Amino acid sequence: MIIAVDGPAASGKGTIARALAAYFGLPHLDTGLLYRAVGLTLKRAGGDPASEADAAAATGFADGVLADPELRTEATGALASRVSAHPAVRAALMARQRAFAHRPGGAVLDGRDIGTVIAPEADVKLYVTASPRVRAERRAVEMAGRGLIADVDAMEAEIRARDARDMGRDHAPLAQADDADLLDTSELSIDAAIQRAIALVEARVKRHHTE
Numbered sequence: 460m461i462i463a464v465d466g467p468a469a470s471g472k473g474t475i476a477r478a479l480a481a482y483f484g485l486p487h488l489d490t491g492l493l494y495r496a497v498g499l500t501l502k503r504a505g506g507d508p509a510s511e512a513d514a515a516a517a518t519g520f521a522d523g524v525l526a527d528p529e530l531r532t533e534a535t536g537a538l539a540s541r542v543s544a545h546p547a548v549r550a551a552l553m554a555r556q557r558a559f560a561h562r563p564g565g566a567v568l569d570g571r572d573i574g575t576v577i578a579p580e581a582d583v584k585l586y587v588t589a590s591p592r593v594r595a596e597r598r599a600v601e602m603a604g605r606g607l608i609a610d611v612d613a614m615e616a617e618i619r620a621r622d623a624r625d626m627g628r629d630h631a632p633l634a635q636a637d638d639a640d641l642l643d644t645s646e647l648s649i650d651a652a653i654q655r656a657i658a659l660v661e662a663r664v665k666r667h668h669t670e
Contacts (some may be wrong), residue, residue, distance in 0.1 A: 460485065460565040461580070462660060463573035466587035467622050467633060468536065469594035471644040471652055475587055476569035478653040479660060483567070488559045490570035490577070491539060493552050495530040496520045498538030514542040518551035533598070533617070540621045543571075544628040553577065571625055574636035583663045584639035585656060591618050593645045 462479055466472040473489055480487035498508065500520040506513030529535055542548050553576075560566050560578040568577065574584035589597075595615035602609040625633040635641065640659045644652040 460582045460664070461560050461578050462565070462567040463578050463581035463584045463636070463639070464567065464569040464587060464656075465571055465574050465585070465633070465635070465639065466569075467571075467594070467625065468540075468618055469598050470587045470589045471597075471649070472569045472585075472587040474649060475585070475642070475644075475653055475656045476567050479656055480567040482657055483660070485565055485567050486559070486562065487567045488556065488569075490552075490556050490568055490573065491536075492525055492530055493555065494539040494543045494548070495535050496524045496527075497542050497548055497552070499527065499529055499535050500524060501542060502535075502538060508538055508541040511545040511547050514545045515547040515551060517542070518548055533602075533614075537617070537621065540624050544624065544630070546630040549576075549631055571633040572631040574639050575634055576631045579636070582667060583660050584636050585642055585659060586635035586639040587642045587644060587652075587656075589643060589645040591615050591622070594618050 460483065462485070464472045464476040464479070476489070477487055497514060497517045497520065501508060501514055501517035504517060506517060508514060556568065556577045560568055570577070574581055592615055595611050595618050598614050599609035599611050640663065642652065642656055642659065647655065
């Protein structure tokens with residue numbers, strides 16, 4: 460079973476995807492980490508995120524980069540959004556993502572184009588979202604947990620700008636697949652969102668079995 464979980468930054472898709480993987484006993488891939496790794500590798504090489512050639516050169520990162528804590532910073536996330544707009548970068552990472560999705564038994568992948576581009580044949584597709592303000596507040600809480608102070612208004616502005624980049628790019632834009640179930644987590648606790656996601660997956664699986 461392939462489960463595709465898409466959605467914008469800080470919507471809760473990663474938390475939900477990890478929970479679904481644990482619940483259904485499937486491997487999980489946070490595809491956003493791949494783009495963050497490209498962004499971080501490019502930055503350390505002194506490359507220009509606006510240059511497709513520089514960004515494409517950074518796709519050859521070593522697997523060890525995926526464990527680097529700097530991948531989780533807001534700055535790296537912004538770089539990931541910029542380099543992911545380059546078709547050459549997406550093409551370079553596509554094979555890795557598709558191979559993960561089609562491993563025996565299936566997998567859970569979360570990102571921005573899983574259900575539309577990477578695995579359009581996924582058995583279950585979820586589109587997880589939340590209002591920009593709620594997402595900014597969640598990021599601020601995460602940062603506070605790391606001892607950092609966040610300006611929620613500035614965070615919201617950055618999230619809105621990132622959404623615009625992700626949804627407006629020409630190649631593989633962030634979008635809800637036509638056959639994806641929508642899960643808005645704005646008013647849900649983490650546990651409630653996870654339970655709702657599990658229920659949506661089980662309902663979709665049951666539907667497949669009766670068709």
